Amino acid sequence: MPTRSIYNQSSNHQIINPNNLNQLTIINSTNTNVDITSYIGKMLTINQHQVIVEDILGQGGFAFVFLVRSFNQQRYALKRMYVNNERDLIVCRREISILKEFSTHPNIVKYIDSSIQRLSPPTQPNIQKKHLSDDDDDDNEEDAIYEILLLTEYCSNGTLIVSYIT
Amino acid sequence: MFKWNINCKLYNIENFKNDFCFQTRLNEQRLNGISLTERQILRIFADICNAVSACHYRHPQPILHRDIKLENILIDSHQSFVLCDFGSSIMLPSSTKNDHQQYQLNQLTTTIIQQLEEEIQRYTTLSYRAPEMIDLYSRLPITLKADIWAMGCLLYKLMYNTMPFGDSILAIQNGTFFIPDDMSQVYSRELNIFVRYMLEIDINKRPDIWQV
Numbered sequence: 001m002p003t004r005s006i007y008n009q010s011s012n013h014q015i016i017n018p019n020n021l022n023q024l025t026i027i028n029s030t031n032t033n034v035d036i037t038s039y040i041g042k043m044l045t046i047n048q049h050q051v052i053v054e055d056i057l058g059q060g061g062f063a064f065v066f067l068v069r070s071f072n073q074q075r076y077a078l079k080r081m082y083v084n085n086e087r088d089l090i091v092c093r094r095e096i097s098i099l100k101e102f103s104t105h106p107n108i109v110k111y112i113d114s115s116i117q118r119l120s121p122p123t124q125p126n127i128q129k130k131h132l133s134d135d136d137d138d139d140n141e142e143d144a145i146y147e148i149l150l151l152t153e154y155c156s157n158g159t160l161i162v163s164y165i166t
Numbered sequence: 167m168f169k170w171n172i173n174c175k176l177y178n179i180e181n182f183k184n185d186f187c188f189q190t191r192l193n194e195q196r197l198n199g200i201s202l203t204e205r206q207i208l209r210i211f212a213d214i215c216n217a218v219s220a221c222h223y224r225h226p227q228p229i230l231h232r233d234i235k236l237e238n239i240l241i242d243s244h245q246s247f248v249l250c251d252f253g254s255s256i257m258l259p260s261s262t263k264n265d266h267q268q269y270q271l272n273q274l275t276t277t278i279i280q281q282l283e284e285e286i287q288r289y290t291t292l293s294y295r296a297p298e299m300i301d302l303y304s305r306l307p308i309t310l311k312a313d314i315w316a317m318g319c320l321l322y323k324l325m326y327n328t329m330p331f332g333d334s335i336l337a338i339q340n341g342t343f344f345i346p347d348d349m350s351q352v353y354s355r356e357l358n359i360f361v362r363y364m365l366e367i368d369i370n371k372r373p374d375i376w377q378v
Contacts, residue, residue, distance in 0.1 A: 063253075091253060098229060098252045107217035109240060109250035155240035155248065 226260035318364030
């Protein structure tokens with residue numbers, strides 16, 4: 001299974017989100033175990049929505065899901081993804097457009113808002129390029145990294161997992 | 167890779183509390199825990215059918231979710247069951263013959279198959295994967311029916327809290343699964359037959375969402 005995590009590069013750079021409101025969002029890319037709990041209390045902007053991170057609902061691959069709260073005390077789930085190639089960006093765009101389209105369906109998770117933002121390219125593009133071409137032969141896109149924020153309704157009852165008490 | 171599966175730690179015990187005592191007694195030998203009543207299962211399954219039919223009936227390009235599983239079902243504030251994580255979904259090309267598929271048979275070159283294999287590894291879950299997704303070199307069409315298979319797996323999981331084929335590729339390919347011996351009386355015969363109906367290896371015999 002190919003990993004394209006932006007965290008597994010050998011370079012020593014930091015990615016700084018250009019958005020002023022997100023200036024505290026600094027990711028040390030050398031550390032594979034980014035202390036995600038440091039996000040709690042941070043303010044993020046998703047297009048029209050400003051929210052504060054309250055908790056981490058989980059993580060997997062290169063996506064994180066936060067529990068966030070807006071200024072009118074409404075709670076949402078925020079999925080944050082990083083992608084470093086065009087193909088994955090298309091996948092994210094597709095996910096957003098599908099959720100948008102079905103936002104009124106009672107049995108599909110409700111879409112609220114989203115944003116796609118291009119982050120500054122890494123400071124060492126050579127290493128980045130090499131890294132990309134190593135596990136991807138069809139990669140000739142530019143080495144931009146995108147941050148995708150996807151705001152949906154928060155399902156306070158969690159996932160439907162039948163618990164087994166042993 | 168874009169998974170929400172994290173929330174799975176949030177066990178939803180509250181909802182089934184009322185049935186807890188009864189159910190525990192009922193399944194004591196096997197479970198030490200909770201299992202759902204047929205009624206609860208059907209409610210959940212009906213909600214998910216609703217969501218899936220919205221995807222499958224999308225016109226002209228239906229959506230194949232590709233990752234229908236228990237972890238991707240949430241309960242919203244209205245106590246409805248909602249399907250999430252469309253990060254693995256694809257839109258199938260439009261077709262007039264109602265046999266939407268990602269690639270036509272004549273497009274399936276070795277390169278495409280390898281690409282598709284990588285995609286399936288990445289975006290789908292093995293224990294819910296349909297037989298046609300396991301052996302891509304069989305060149306069976308991957309259609310909306312792949313979601314139906316996953317729904318069959320989901321229903322089985324809701325009933326017996328275990329996966330019908332585990333992680334066994336061979337079992338998936340043979341389509342062989344068993345109902346746990348000590349659970350055979352818990353659910354109606356109809357419900358068990360319904361599971362088998364969806365877990366049909368032959369794509370042409372497997373029902374579509376409308377039939378389900």
